[in-house]
Every structure is written in C-alpha cells, then in structure tokens.
Amino acid sequence: MDATALWQRYQKWLYFHEGLGFYLDVSRMGFDDDFFEKLQPSFDQAFADMAELEKGAIANPDEERMVGHYWLRNPDLAPTPEVTQEIVSNIEKIEVFAEKIHTGAIHPPKAPRFTDIISIGIGGSALGPQFVAQALVTDYPPLAIHFIDNSDPAGIDRVLTHLRNRLSSTLVLVISKSGGTPEPRNAMLEVKKAYSGQNLDFAQYAIAITMPGSKLSQVGESEGWLAHFPMYDWVGGRTSEMSAVGLVPAALQGIDIGQMLDGAKEMDDATRVPDVKNNPAALLALAWHYAGNGRGEKDMVVLPYKDSLLLFSRYLQQLVMESLGKEKDLDGNIVHQGIAVYGNKGSTDQHAYVQQLRDGVANFFLTFIEVLEDRKGSSLEVEPGTTSGDYLSGFLQGTRKALYENQRDSITVTIPQVNPRTVGALIALYERAVGFYASLVNVNAYHQPGVEAGKKAAAAILELQKQAMSVLQAEENPLSLEEIASKAGASEDIESIYIILRHLHANGRGVVMEGNFAQPSSLKFSIG
Numbered sequence: 001m002d003a004t005a006l007w008q009r010y011q012k013w014l015y016f017h018e019g020l021g022f023y024l025d026v027s028r029m030g031f032d033d034d035f036f037e038k039l040q041p042s043f044d045q046a047f048a049d050m051a052e053l054e055k056g057a058i059a060n061p062d063e064e065r066m067v068g069h070y071w072l073r074n075p076d077l078a079p080t081p082e083v084t085q086e087i088v089s090n091i092e093k094i095e096v097f098a099e100k101i102h103t104g105a106i107h108p109p110k111a112p113r114f115t116d117i118i119s120i121g122i123g124g125s126a127l128g129p130q131f132v133a134q135a136l137v138t139d140y141p142p143l144a145i146h147f148i149d150n151s152d153p154a155g156i157d158r159v160l161t162h163l164r165n166r167l168s169s170t171l172v173l174v175i176s177k178s179g180g181t182p183e184p185r186n187a188m189l190e191v192k193k194a195y196s197g198q199n200l201d202f203a204q205y206a207i208a209i210t211m212p213g214s215k216l217s218q219v220g221e222s223e224g225w226l227a228h229f230p231m232y233d234w235v236g237g238r239t240s241e242m243s244a245v246g247l248v249p250a251a252l253q254g255i256d257i258g259q260m261l262d263g264a265k266e267m268d269d270a271t272r273v274p275d276v277k278n279n280p281a282a283l284l285a286l287a288w289h290y291a292g293n294g295r296g297e298k299d300m301v302v303l304p305y306k307d308s309l310l311l312f313s314r315y316l317q318q319l320v321m322e323s324l325g326k327e328k329d330l331d332g333n334i335v336h337q338g339i340a341v342y343g344n345k346g347s348t349d350q351h352a353y354v355q356q357l358r359d360g361v362a363n364f365f366l367t368f369i370e371v372l373e374d375r376k377g378s379s380l381e382v383e384p385g386t387t388s389g390d391y392l393s394g395f396l397q398g399t400r401k402a403l404y405e406n407q408r409d410s411i412t413v414t415i416p417q418v419n420p421r422t423v424g425a426l427i428a429l430y431e432r433a434v435g436f437y438a439s440l441v442n443v444n445a446y447h448q449p450g451v452e453a454g455k456k457a458a459a460a461i462l463e464l465q466k467q468a469m470s471v472l473q474a475e476e477n478p479l480s481l482e483e484i485a486s487k488a489g490a491s492e493d494i495e496s497i498y499i500i501l502r503h504l505h506a507n508g509r510g511v512v513m514e515g516n517f518a519q520p521s522s523l524k525f526s527i528g
C-alpha cells in the first residue's frame with residue numbers, strides 16, 4: 001500500500017474517544033473490508049451475548065455464575081437493587097477506611113500511623129494491584145506497598161527482611177477470592193509468624209479480602225482481624241481490579257479509586273456501542289481475530305512506551321490467556337483456543353528481542369501503547385530541539401514503521417497520560433475485548449478448568465511426600481528409591497518420590513541421600 005492509501009486507511013479506521021482523549025489505530029492490521037463484513041454476524045451475536053451478560057445472565061455456564069465486573073463501576077446496571085446497594089456501600093466503606101488509615105484515626109497499636117502494606121495474593125488477587133501500583137503510585141505515597149505473590153520462602157524472606165524495622169507499622173492485606181488458595185495461605189502464616197516474632201498481635205494488622213464464608217474469612221473472623229472487605233461470587237479473579245481486590249490496596253496508596261472507576265465506566269459505555277467501527281473493544285477483537293485466524297496463531301506482544309505501564313503485559317497475560325486458553329468451545333468441541341501474550345516496554349525491548357520481531361519468525365502481532373504526555377513539566381533538550389521524550393516517541397513510530405515494512409502487523413493504543421482514569425479505561429477496554437473475542441470463537445471466557453489439574457497434581461505430590469517420609473521413618477536401614485516406592489504402595493510414582501526426597505535432602509529436612517547423584521537408581525535414602 002502506498003503512503004497516500006495508508007494515510008487514508010489510517011484515517012478511515014482511527015477511533016477516538018473524546019472524553020478519555022483515547023485513540024485506537026488498527027490500520028496496520030492487514031484485514032480488508034471483506035473480512036470485516038464476514039465477521040459482522042458474529043459480532044452481532046457477541047454484542048447480544050454481552051448485553052445479556054450485563055443484565056445478569058449466567059454467562060459462566062459451567063460454574064453457574066453471573067459475570068458482573070461491569071456493575072462494579074456502574075452499580076445501577078446490577079440486576080437487583082440489593083447488589084447495587086452492596087457495591088455502592090462497599091466502595092464507600094473502602095474510601096472511609098483508607099481515609100482513617102491516612103489520618104491515623106485507625107493506627108497500629110505501637111505507632112501513630114501505618115507506613116507500609118504487605119499485600120499477599122496470587123493471580124487475579126495480585127496482578128491487578130501490582131499493575132496499578134506500578135502505574136499510578138506517586139513518589140511519596142501515604143503507604144508503601146510490598147507484594148508477596150508466591151509460596152517462595154526466599155521471596156517471602158526478602159520482603160520481611162526489608163520491612164523488619166517497620167513491621168510494627170505495616171498493614172497486611174490477605175487477598176484471595178476463594179480464600180482457599182495455598183500460596184496466600186502459606187504466605188499469611190509466614191508473615192503472621194514474623195509478627196509474633198516481634199511480639200506484635202497479627203490480628204491488629206491484618207485485613208481479609210475474600211468471599212464471605214471462605215476459609216480465609218473464617219480465620220479472619222475467628223482471630224478478630226482489623227478489617228474485612230467482601231469479594232463477590234460474580235466477579236472473576238482476573239477481572240477483579242475494580243472490586244475490593246484492587247480498590248483497597250489502591251485507596252490505601254492514595255490512588256484516586258473514584259477516577260479509576262469513572263475511567264472504566266466511560267470505557268464500558270464506549271464498548272457497549274453495537275457498531276464495530278465505533279467500538280474500540282470490538283476493533284481490538286476484530287484485529288486479534290484477523291491476526292491469528294481466530295485460532296490464536298499469532299502471539300500478542302504488548303509494548304507500552306512508558307515505564308509505569310511495564311506490568312500491563314503481565315496483567316494482560318492472565319486476563320487474556322486464562323480467559324481464552326480453552327480446550328473446548330461452548331458446544332463441547334475440542335478447539336484448543338487461546339492467544340499468547342508477552343511484552344515488557346519500549347524502547348527497552350528494542351534492545352532485546354525486537355530483532356526477532358523485525359526479521360525472525362513472524363508469529364506475532366504487536367500492540368504499541370503510546371502515552372502522549374512525556375512528563376510533568378518541561379524537558380531538557382538532549383540535542384537542539386529534541387528531548388528524551390521525542391526520542392521515545394520516535395522509537396515507537398520507527399519500530400512500528402520498520403515492522404510494517406516487513407509485513408509485521410501492529411495495533412497502536414494512545415492515551416493522553418497515565419492517570420487513574422486512563423488506567424481504569426485500559427483495564428475496561430481489554431476486559432471487554434476479551435469478552436467479545438471469546439464470543440467470536442465461542443469459548444467460555446469466565447472459567448479456568450485447566451488450572452485445577454495442576455492444583456490437584458500438586459496436592460497429590462504433597463500427599464506422596466507424607467507417605468515416603470513415613471516409610472523412611474519406619475526403617476532403620478537406608479532404602480533405595482524402588483524400595484521406598486514399593487513400600488509406599490506407589491511404584492508408579494518413583495520419579496516423583498526421587499524429586500521429593502532430593503528436595504528434602506537439599507533443605508536439611510532430615511533426609512540423607514547417598515550414592516551416585518548422577519544415577520538416581522543407585523541412591524540410598526535414610527532419616528539422619
């Protein structure tokens with residue numbers, strides 16, 4: 001396409017939202033009008049599905065759940081007045097609580113103010129809060145946040161060591177929708193021990209964010225924790241940033257949650273328009289469908305040219321891949337759907353893997369995220385008439401152009417600045433785009449059956465560890481792996497038993513391992 005035709009195409013497809021100052025450019029995705037026409041009936045269905053979902057239909061059929069994240073920023077949409085009221089009063093409760101923490105009206109037993117937050121949670125109970133903290137926290141927030149999002153003892157130690165002199169003024173958020181996920185449970189117990197180690201009463205620092213009645217909620221209630229904020233059954237973990245999961249940590253850090261909700265609501269309004277060309281989420285879904293033939297054949301590389309948006313691709317990884325990565329479609333056919341997402345930031349990544357994107361295997365499409373405002377205040381001219389921000393902007397355009405010349409497609413999302421409204425809008429945009437795309441390819445975007453398999457297998461391994469240890473404890477003499485497996489009645493699990501015992505040995509857990517380490521079958525194990 002020559003320059004004039006490309007400029008025409010750019011203008012034909014450019015979407016602009018005045019209220020948000022938001023632009024979307026899909027002109028560098030190679031679809032034509034025929035493709036657009038062909039998908040129109042599927043989009044009509046997607047718009048209809050979305051309207052039903054917003055009205056409270058059971059949009060997650062396997063789990064028999066409503067899907068209500070859109071109500072969080074527009075409570076009047078909720079299907080009953082009770083739900084509307086619950087959403088409104090919980091937002092108020094969060095704002096009042098954050099205010100009391102900031103003023104010191106609620107303070108730790110031995111200090112006038114809380115200074116820090118440890119936020120414990122994983123998946124949807126961590127990625128949104130991490131992204132939002134990185135994007136929006138100011139230089140001197142009222143409370144500094146630290147995340148524990150794993151069951152990694154060394155990772156937990158790192159956070160606790162860093163905070164050892166401020167633990168007495170550190171709030172602990174324990175976030176888990178289900179309240180039964182092992183990683184946050186383990187981290188909570190480890191953190192609790194650190195508090196006891198300093199003679200601090202953990203309950204006076206701990207806040208539970210979970211579904212009422214969950215295991216976590218029961219622990220919090222019985223121990224009399226400082227506060228509880230409910231998570232709703234009808235909000236999925238990966239779309240929970242605008243529920244207490246995201247709003248509590250954001251409000252505590254002094255981030256304007258009202259603005260975040262407003263930005264999301266405004267984007268929701270824009271993405272409710274049943275007209276693909278005038279609906280930015282539908283345009284994204286169209287572009288994704290084109291890029292990967294509706295089969296996820298191309299990966300989505302997300303490159304925000306702004307450091308504060310670094311974690312957006314990681315946030316989107318869960319939103320997109322857990323929602324779309326499905327074995328079966330809604331009719332039960334095996335489809336193995338999904339779209340892989342990765343990326344960090346530009347221009348940094350231009351000095352890492354963009355070489356492959358330009359010249360190597362063409363198995364991706366790019367999403368550039370451009371932020372118009374370089375910084376607050378004026379900029380140094382690093383060369384006459386040129387600032388660092390001009391360079392960043394030039395790098396984005398240059399990469400977009402160089403990729404296009406090599407038939408690598410890209411989308412460009414442009415926002416005026418990174419602020420609570422635009423971040424709320426970005427989250428809402430992608431939530432809706434994922435919902436539309438799921439309708440186009442006929443998958444349930446709101447369940448995650450595959451995750452269960454790994455969880456069950458892990459539970460079985462921990463059970464096997466107990467069996468193997470009781471076999472060893474009952475024996476005087478060293479045993480081979482074969483003997484341990486057979487005595488445990490688990491001969492088929494010999495490899496797992498080996499890995500379990502090697503791990504226990506490496507951690508000084510009382511397991512002696514002797515023999516040729518390069519030949520597991522030669523090893524003898526005993527309790528030392």
Ligand SMILES: O=P(O)(O)OC[C@H]1O[C@H](O)[C@H](O)[C@@H](O)[C@@H]1O
Pocket residue numbers: 122123124125175176177178179180181184237238322448451
């Ligand atoms: O918030 P939780 O219930 O602890 O769940 C945390 C995460 O766990 C699971 O693995 C799910 O697949 C995720 O969707 C969820 O966000």
